[in-house]
Amino acid sequence: MIIAVILGGIFVAADRIAVNMAESEAADKIKSSQGLTSTPEISIKGFPFLTQVVGKELDEVDVSLAGITATAGDRSVNVTEVKAELRKVRIDSSFSSAVADQADGSARISYADLTKAAPQGATVSYAGADRAAKGQVKVTGPLTDLLEGAGIDVPGALKGMLDGRTITTYSTVVLNGGSTVQLRAEAMPKLPVPGFDEKLRKAVDYDLKIAGMPSSIKLDKVDATESGLGFSGKGTDVSLAG
Template sequence: MRAARITLIVVLVLGAIFVGLDRIAVYVAQNKAASQAQTSEGLTDKPKVGIKGFPFLTQALSGKLHHVTINADGVAAASGGRSVQVEDFHADLYDVKLSNGYSEAKADRATGEAKISYEELTKAAPDGITVSYPGGGATDTVRITGSYLGTHLSVLSKLSVVDPKSGAAPNTIQLHAEGLPKEFTALGLETKLRNQIDFTPELTHLPAGLGLTSVTTGPDGITIKFGGHGVVLAG
C-alpha cells in the first residue's frame, strides 16, 4: 500500500509539473504568435491570441492546433486611399495545421466578425459625406448626408458585401443609395451624384482564404462577418 501511495504521489507531482510546463509553453506560443501577427500585418496594437484545448504540447508536437482565437484592434479598412480603423476584430480558427518548422500555418476553417463605427466609415466616404445610422431598427441601410451643387442631401444607402466574382476587389462593402431626390434625377445628374455618394470600402489585411460573408448595421456602427476554408495564417 505504501508503494502504491508513493507511486500515486509521484504521478500527481509529475502531472502538476507537466501542466505547469504546458501552460508556460502555451503562454510563450500565444505571445510569440501575437507579436508576429502585429509585425506582419502592421497592427497598431498587439492582438490577443488564444490557443484552446489541453494539453498544448501534444497538439504542437502533432503539428495541429484544434482551436485558436484572435482578438485585435487597429485592423485597417481602406477606400480611395483613405484608411480607417476596425474595432473588436475577432476570429475563430479551427484545425490549424503547422508545418515547415512551425513557420507556416493554415486553418482548415475560420469564422469571425469585426465592427466599424460610423465615424470611421465617414472617413472612408467621399469628401463632404457623412454616414450615420438611420434609426427604425435598420439592419442593412445607413443614412448619407451632405451637400451637392449647394443643395442639402439626405438619402438612405443600402449596404451589401460585393461578390468577388463581379470583378471588384475582394472583401469589399458596397454602399448604394436606394433612391435619389427628383431635383437631381430630373436634370440627368444621377450618375454624377452617385459618383459622389456611392462608395466601396475594402477591408484589408485579412489572411488569404478569408472573405466577407455579410454586413449589418446597428446604432453604434456596422458589423462585418467573415469566414473561409484553407485560411493561410503564415508562410
C-alpha cells in the same frame, strides 16, 4: 497520491508556459507578415497544449487583429475590430507555418469610422431597425458640401437655391469580392438643374476596401447594427500568417 498531485501541477504549469510562449511567437509572426502596427492577440484553445503540439494539430486558435485599415479613395480609417477563429490548425515543430482547416472571420466598422471614409460632407449613421434589417444605413449632409466635396462645380445661381438644404438618403450596404464594402443610395432627391441628380448620387455612393484580413477568408455577410457595420465570412486552408 501527493506526488501525483505535485507532478500534475508541474505538468499543468509547464503546459501553460509553453502555450504562452507559442501565442507570443505566433503573434509576432502575424504582425510581421501582415505589416501591422500593433501586435495581435492570440489565444490557443484546448488542453493539454503540449499533447496537441506532439500531434501537430491545434484544436482552435482565436486571433484578434488591430491595425487593420479600410480605404476609400485616398481616405483611410481603422477597422474597429477584426477577429478570426481558426479550427484544426496544422503546425510544424518550429511553428514556422500554421494552416487551419476551417476559419470564421469577422470585422466591425463603427459609424464614426464610416463617416471618416465617406465623401466630404457626408455623415453615416444608424438607419433604424426596419432599414437596418434591409442592410441599410442613413447618410446625411449639406447638398453644396457633398457636391463640392466630390469636385463638382456648382454654379452660383444653383448654389443660392441649394444653400442651407440638407439631404437624407438611405444607402444599401453590400459586399463585393470578399473584402470590398459598397454603399449605394436607394433614392436621391430631385434637384432643380438637369443632370445634377446623377452627380449627387456619385457624390454619396462610395466603396471601402478592407485590407489585412487573411486572404483565404472571404467576407460574405453584412449586418447593420446600432454601433456600426458587422461583417462575417468563412475560409478553408487559412494560413495563420495571412
